[in-house]
Amino acid sequence: MINPNLLKSFVTLCETKHFTLAAEQCHMTQSGLSQHIKKLESQLNVELIHRHAKRFELTPAGERLLEQAQHILGCLTELPEQIREDEPYRGTVKIMSPGSVGLKLYPVLLTLQQSHPELVIEYRFAPNKDIAEAVKTKQIDIGLTSEQVDQHVLTYDPLASEPLLLVTPEFITAPSWDALSTIGFIHHPDGAYHGNLLLGANYPEFQHVNQLPNRGFSNQIGLILEPVSRGLGFTVLPAHAVSAFSPAEKIRQHTLTHPIWEPLFICQGKHQPYTKAVNTVKKAIKEVLS
Missing domain, CATH: 3.40.190.290 (D-Maltodextrin-Binding Protein; domain 2)
Incomplete structure (x- = not known):
């Protein structure tokens, strides 16, 4: 099972497009962020980013993961509110x-x-x-x-x-x-x-x-x-x-x-x-x- 923290590190890096900024937002070192990306690549057995100098580009697999990871993290963020949500005039009621x-x-x-x-x-x-x-x-x-x-x-x-x-x-x-x-x-x-x-x-x-x-x-x-x-x-x-x-x-x-x-x-x-x-x-x- 993929650790959501690894996905968060990956999405943050993709959104900031910068290792240092992403590491700061994730409250970790740049080395730690790099280790997260490498561990994610290892678990998925694919290359997610193509590094060159101080820049990187997403591979096709990385682009697909980004779309899925954003959706997964969004669902996890909304989950506590959805679980607590119970209103008298909202929801589906099935009757027979x-x-x-x-x-x-x-x-x-x-x-x-x-x-x-x-x-x-x-x-x-x-x-x-x-x-x-x-x-x-x-x-x-x-x-x-x-x-x-x-x-x-x-x-x-x-x-x-x-x-x-x-x-x-x-x-x-x-x-x-x-x-x-x-x-x-x-x-x-x-x-x-x-x-x-x-x-x-x-x-x-x-x-x-x-x-x-x-x-x-x-x-x-x-x-x-x-x-x-x-x-x-x-x-x-x-x-x-x-x-x-x-x-x-x-x-x-x-x-x-x-x-x-x-x-x-x-x-x-x-x-x-x-x-x-x-x-x-x-x-x-x-x-x-x-």
């Missing part, structure tokens, strides 16, 4: 949530970013099963999820609840079991989970969404209701996703005998320290959804 809540939350967080341009929001939509894994592996800072898994390594802070809605094409006014079995199910990444919760609580005939005819699949939250609006099937979605769909008149949401509210949690790593920026965004999320 199911699509439904994301439709409501993401625009609000973008408004926060507009007010604080040094705060960067990275937002990904994902099904519940992927979110906990992303938090565990530190791919994201904040996960919003409706399921609690791996509680020995993850914490779940209750945040809100959201009703699950049965959504059919507009021509279905009474969602009997026979009607649903005939039209079939439009799947999405959390479709089986949502369907099991709502349909299982309201239809004695229901066992699993796989017993229903498969009429399609979409992993794009804004498009899941598109096939429903065209009469191709029905689905179960959280309320935020349903309210965001247009044209609303092409679908029908139904109130069932036993309503189901899906809980929502903020998921983070247990004992994981977070930046002030992450805590700022976490507070904003709670203000929007609580």
Whole structure:
């Protein structure tokens, strides 16, 4: 590993273009400075400067090293400040949530970013099963999820609840079991989970969404209701996703005998320290959804 002091001696010599001045700036003798340059050349196994009389010229290798060394020394100079730096409105915050809540939350967080341009929001939509894994592996800072898994390594802070809605094409006014079995199910990444919760609580005939005819699949939250609006099937979605769909008149949401509210949690790593920026965004999320 190259000693940064050797690089500093080399850069100082290149910038002053004079051994005596460089030695003075480095608080060392001219002989000591020369030894630094020779040691650097020995470690890199290249000639860095071509000496003639009391002058010198950089070799091609020396020119390449100068560019790299200036960058390295600059990074080392800024390092302590960067390590200490932790401001509530500066930095990148990575979030992952199911699509439904994301439709409501993401625009609000973008408004926060507009007010604080040094705060960067990275937002990904994902099904519940992927979110906990992303938090565990530190791919994201904040996960919003409706399921609690791996509680020995993850914490779940209750945040809100959201009703699950049965959504059919507009021509279905009474969602009997026979009607649903005939039209079939439009799947999405959390479709089986949502369907099991709502349909299982309201239809004695229901066992699993796989017993229903498969009429399609979409992993794009804004498009899941598109096939429903065209009469191709029905689905179960959280309320935020349903309210965001247009044209609303092409679908029908139904109130069932036993309503189901899906809980929502903020998921983070247990004992994981977070930046002030992450805590700022976490507070904003709670203000929007609580």
